[in-house]
Amino acid sequence: MKVDTQKCIGCGLCEEVCPLEVIQVHEKKAKIAEGCCECKTCLKVCPEDALRPDEKYEGEKCTACPVMCVIPEGYFGACKRYVNEKGKVVRKGRIHTYEEVKDIIKGEEDALIEEPLILGIGSGTTYPDFRPSPFIVSGIREGTEIVTVVTEAPLSYSGLKLKIDTDLYIGEETKSVYVLKKGRRKIGHVCTEEYGSKMISLGGVNILTSKDGLFAAKTIYEILLGRWVKLYVEDGATVEISLGKTPVVDGKKEEVMRVGCGSATTGLFAPTMMEAADEIIILDGHITGLFSEHPSGRYLGKKRSPIYIKGKKSTDGRYFLNKGRGIGGTDIERPLDVIEYVDWEKAKEGLTLLITETTGTFYAYFRLKGKEFVEEPPPKEALRFIELLRSSCEKSKVSALFSAGIGGSARAGVTKNPLRLTRAVHEGKVRITIGGARPFVFPGGGINFLVDVEKIKYGSIYLSPTPSFILPIEYTMRRETFEEIGGHIEALRPVEEVLNMGK
Numbered sequence: 001m002k003v004d005t006q007k008c009i010g011c012g013l014c015e016e017v018c019p020l021e022v023i024q025v026h027e028k029k030a031k032i033a034e035g036c037c038e039c040k041t042c043l044k045v046c047p048e049d050a051l052r053p054d055e056k057y058e059g060e061k062c063t064a065c066p067v068m069c070v071i072p073e074g075y076f077g078a079c080k081r082y083v084n085e086k087g088k089v090v091r092k093g094r095i096h097t098y099e100e101v102k103d104i105i106k107g108e109e110d111a112l113i114e115e116p117l118i119l120g121i122g123s124g125t126t127y128p129d130f131r132p133s134p135f136i137v138s139g140i141r142e143g144t145e146i147v148t149v150v151t152e153a154p155l156s157y158s159g160l161k162l163k164i165d166t167d168l169y170i171g172e173e174t175k176s177v178y179v180l181k182k183g184r185r186k187i188g189h190v191c192t193e194e195y196g197s198k199m200i201s202l203g204g205v206n207i208l209t210s211k212d213g214l215f216a217a218k219t220i221y222e223i224l225l226g227r228w229v230k231l232y233v234e235d236g237a238t239v240e241i242s243l244g245k246t247p248v249v250d251g252k253k254e255e256v257m258r259v260g261c262g263s264a265t266t267g268l269f270a271p272t273m274m275e276a277a278d279e280i281i282i283l284d285g286h287i288t289g290l291f292s293e294h295p296s297g298r299y300l301g302k303k304r305s306p307i308y309i310k311g312k313k314s315t316d317g318r319y320f321l322n323k324g325r326g327i328g329g330t331d332i333e334r335p336l337d338v339i340e341y342v343d344w345e346k347a348k349e350g351l352t353l354l355i356t357e358t359t360g361t362f363y364a365y366f367r368l369k370g371k372e373f374v375e376e377p378p379p380k381e382a383l384r385f386i387e388l389l390r391s392s393c394e395k396s397k398v399s400a401l402f403s404a405g406i407g408g409s410a411r412a413g414v415t416k417n418p419l420r421l422t423r424a425v426h427e428g429k430v431r432i433t434i435g436g437a438r439p440f441v442f443p444g445g446g447i448n449f450l451v452d453v454e455k456i457k458y459g460s461i462y463l464s465p466t467p468s469f470i471l472p473i474e475y476t477m478r479r480e481t482f483e484e485i486g487g488h489i490e491a492l493r494p495v496e497e498v499l500n501m502g503k
């Protein structure tokens, strides 16, 4: 990388982002020390356009990722994994065995406590007080005494994390999510976009305790019951959802979910794309792919087309376009609008261009006639690629994780010492299940978990107007752990006795 000292104002932004820390600003001018790998990170943030790639830079090109570092001998690339050793780019490091990391992965599996002896479904509740949980049972498993404590716990810190499989634009992250119930009721917000899915958070302690809390709780409950619910995103879309069903965004049913972003799709299907057109643009709100510039196109010998597209270039052939209600979740409404300019000196009559979404739902094929791209029916090679895209899609659906914290009172039903219980959960000595379903327990303090609501038996979650959700919870452990954590030994009874009740 070279610095144009006339342009450089010494702002230091390049110094902040250089992954190898080889740029330093001295006397208001950036200086690049030895070891620069031409990753171009600095160039992307320079407000004065003062950095330029060094065309004659000596080094070996790393092709392990789209950054394509040019690594000088004896130095690392931007990710600090690859090194140029005597003119050869090699991965520094070795393959590890599981044994080597076992000590880091605390909370080892204990097969004996994986399954609860009984479930909390139908058990009743003792909340909020210090009484033992309704059922504390013991049984023998492979010669070892196992204890399961069950309760139906009201969880007031809870919420739902919705995953909506769609490329369609639903709204900006952090925007509020409403339902219309005799007026607008705020029940959550847009979280993130995660590789082909939009994430929405509903409920949580702040919303459940707000003036709209009961509306939020009721909406979550309706979702848990599998009903259709209409959500409104502030400055965004209307999203109709039902658990396990295809989402409907602004009245459009999103039938399929893409296999990857525009760049991943390009990488996956590059061989089939070779004959489909001279240039292929895969429009995608995450990353838009430009085939002839993309590493996979280059690898296969695709000739760089004279077409340049809009958007912020991430790395070669990978572009960030504005998000919107246009094609592939971008703001491009008409396919040719994605073209920034054409290098007319290199553009040849008859040049073909295929523009598609990652799902192949929308596509258009063009041929250059004079200085105009004219749409025409795609040839069989292009259709073969579109068909490949379509057949690689999954069915879109709405799924949800229930998110909650097991509070002090719920833990009081297990033990007189909630802190010991918490520690034992994190150490893997106590297994928590929700109606038998295995949750993910967050690291850190307390017992916060996420559980797939479709794994919880239908009808075993209740809504209480505090507002809170009542979930069946089981704590399963060896008897010695139950004693160690100060469990309510006095309430222990044989599992058979409980199972025979009501027979």
Ligand code: SF4
Pocket: 001, 017, 018, 019, 020, 021, 022, 023, 032, 035, 036, 037, 038, 039, 040, 041, 042, 043, 078
């Ligand atoms: S190209 Fe990469 S390694 Fe070189 S100075 Fe810029 S940020 Fe640092």
Ligand code: SF4
Pocket: 039, 062, 063, 064, 065, 066, 067, 068, 069, 076, 077, 078, 079, 080, 081, 082
């Ligand atoms: S894998 Fe690492 S060294 Fe290689 S191009 Fe990518 S960032 Fe650079």
